[in-house]
Amino acid sequence: MASEQRDYYEVLGVARDADAKAIKDAFRDLAMKYHPDRNKAPDAEARFKEIAEAYAILSDPKKRADYDAGGFAGVAGFSAEDLFSGIDFGDLFADMGFGVDLGGGGLFANLFRQHRRPTGPAKGGDLEVRLVIPLEKVNTGGEETVRFSRPISCPDCHGSGAQEGTQPRQCEVCQGTGRKVVTHQEKKEQGSVSFQQITVCPVCHGQGTFIDHPCKTCNGVGQIEQEDNLKVTIPVGVEEGTALRIPGHGLPSLEAGQAGDLYVIVRSQSDPRFERHGADLWRAETIGVPEAVLGCKLKVPTLGGSVEVKVPPGSQPDEVLRLKNKGLPVFGADMRGDLNIRLQIHIPKHLSAEEKQLYQQLGTMKTETKKHWWN
Ligand SMILES: [Zn+2]
Numbered sequence: 001m002a003s004e005q006r007d008y009y010e011v012l013g014v015a016r017d018a019d020a021k022a023i024k025d026a027f028r029d030l031a032m033k034y035h036p037d038r039n040k041a042p043d044a045e046a047r048f049k050e051i052a053e054a055y056a057i058l059s060d061p062k063k064r065a066d067y068d069a070g071g072f073a074g075v076a077g078f079s080a081e082d083l084f085s086g087i088d089f090g091d092l093f094a095d096m097g098f099g100v101d102l103g104g105g106g107l108f109a110n111l112f113r114q115h116r117r118p119t120g121p122a123k124g125g126d127l128e129v130r131l132v133i134p135l136e137k138v139n140t141g142g143e144e145t146v147r148f149s150r151p152i153s154c155p156d157c158h159g160s161g162a163q164e165g166t167q168p169r170q171c172e173v174c175q176g177t178g179r180k181v182v183t184h185q186e187k188k189e190q191g192s193v194s195f196q197q198i199t200v201c202p203v204c205h206g207q208g209t210f211i212d213h214p215c216k217t218c219n220g221v222g223q224i225e226q227e228d229n230l231k232v233t234i235p236v237g238v239e240e241g242t243a244l245r246i247p248g249h250g251l252p253s254l255e256a257g258q259a260g261d262l263y264v265i266v267r268s269q270s271d272p273r274f275e276r277h278g279a280d281l282w283r284a285e286t287i288g289v290p291e292a293v294l295g296c297k298l299k300v301p302t303l304g305g306s307v308e309v310k311v312p313p314g315s316q317p318d319e320v321l322r323l324k325n326k327g328l329p330v331f332g333a334d335m336r337g338d339l340n341i342r343l344q345i346h347i348p349k350h351l352s353a354e355e356k357q358l359y360q361q362l363g364t365m366k367t368e369t370k371k372h373w374w375n
């Protein structure tokens, strides 16, 4: 039911405040990797399309602002021409050894055929909601319930805003148009010239009607917010920022057309145990100086229960122990990321007299460290 669309910043792997150069560099690197002329993997073309679309939006300040403000809904109306007209792909790719034909029937025309605006009554607007899921759900996939609210036409007044049995009253000043037209005549040498000035009707403030008895359900607005619950299927290993598109669950059409789509943007919940980097998980473990020097065993949590990890003797600060395949599943592939344990070593600040003596004893010995630094 749902198709995935990933956040444009995620697609290019850049920060939300990345500058134009960073965006261009990221695009060039990815385009090199996924250009269908070079990459024959079955999903290369889809990836390339995703990358090019993200670049088209983020490289244009106006479109980027629309996207930042309204998400996918903010840029949903662009056709392929709108998207790519401002970009000189020839220039971008000139030194990469493959051509980009932007003329009819070229690569981009083929890739973006489906991006054209449909004809017929305008679709309702798209709606975007955020869904935060625990890492366990990223791990297993499965159903999640999205709660969101959207405006619908008030069922009691059928959108008029007037109480049942009454009608909105037309403004007599503007005859329901909501506008006031003032005509000026000015005498000139060649005759008279007339000007028309159109302003908002000052009596009804542009509404055209008055509601004497507002509908109690919607307070005269004609729309109410309706809470909705929707079950969505989270794919195994869903990537950060993935947008699941649920057709027909967006805003109602104002012209009796189809309702817009609902985009569910999936984010993973911050987790005190792990930090997520793609399919890899990271965790810090602090050990003492003797443990780092002599080695030790650690009990470490994983998504599949805790495991025992051997810290080898002579471990260094910031050294990383990799637990292969103990990370998250990779979306769309039969593999898993790793769980990386970064070692932190606690250097004691307050020593007992006995500890101090032991460290002093160690200090007088010809240690490996001393040889390295002083000899
Ligand atoms: Zn109502």
Ligand SMILES: [Zn+2]
Pocket (backbone or CB within 6 Å): 171, 172, 173, 174, 175, 176, 177, 178, 179, 201, 202, 203, 204, 205, 206, 207, 208, 209
């Ligand atoms: Zn009026």
